[in-house]
Amino acid sequence: MAGPLSGTARRPAGGPAGGASARRPVRPALSAVLRTGGLLALLARRMLLLAVLLAAVFTAVELLPGDAATATAERGESAADLAQRRHLLGLDRPVLTRFTDWMTGLPTGDLGTSAHGESVAGLLSRPFPNTLLLGGLALLVTLVVSLALGCWAALRPGGKADRAISSTATGVLALPEFVVAVALVLVFALWADWLPAVTLTGADGSPASWRMLVLPVLALAIPQTGWNLRIVRAAxxxxxxxxxxxxxxxxxxxxxxxxxxxxxxxxxPTIAAGLATSTGMLLGGAVVVETIFNYPGVGSVLAGAVTDRDSPVIAGVVALTGAVITGVLLLADLVRAWASGGRI
Structure with a gap:
């Protein structure tokens, strides 16, 4: 990609001085965006989208064969016992009523009760921060590496480094997280024996050592780095x-x-939008990566909830994840609004 940076031209004699003429156009203050009320409208749209997604989750679980009562039933339970369990879990009520009741408790932090009688908020209080740590570190690695390599390639457009970086990024972004994870385990855990292949937890439920975070973070970050590197270079x-x-x-x-x-x-703005998109992909890919590395995140909780047809737990995971993604998307929208003159 040839561009202005590839040339060595100088302004002809008599042209404007290098000060004012080379300055980038000044962007309006972000406070102008906040005063217009556009931020509240944007937040309302994001919240509405999240509510629709949660409704779709409840509906999808309802369409699965069986229900939470039969999935969690013990061997030998009678039909009367199953009917009693359904009544206790509220499964004898319409799905719309159950969803409405669950949504009314959401603003207060009440995520409902699982099919096993546990508080969903308490059930997710330990694994979800671990997933956020894993996804946050992967996002940080993605940001730093994609910016560094993208800027390096942009300084020498069309050069060997630019071509090598672009080709590598294209190949890397096509790799699924589980393929990268298996390759990392094979090379760094089994062959080289440098890093652990599984994650052990401490007394607080978090990884016992930072070394146990390296491979899961890399497994998530490598595909997204390829994606964001191409975005940075193109932008x-x-x-x-x-x-x-x-x-x-x-x-x-x-x-x-x-x-x-x-x-x-x-x-x-383009770089921020790419990273915001990667946030959802990182958190989604974390479910697979956590399973491979036995990482103490929401992946195992979510897998068990799907098996048990446990709508409140599945919706709770989606709600927390969706809130994080919504916050990142909102931040990216604000960056775009600042760069485009205050229009959201």
């Missing part, structure tokens, strides 16, 4: 065509200053 290439960037090149500004002061600010 920087598009921004390099902007007039203020071409002016900065003609003014003879150093490449690193053009990158940090002219390319990255303009590419930031």
């Amino acid at each position: 920087l290439a598009d921004e390099a065509k902007a007039p203020h960037v071409e002016t900065a090149v003609l003014d003879g500004l150093p490449r690193h200053r053009i990158l940090t002061h002219h390319l990255l600010p303009g590419a930031l």
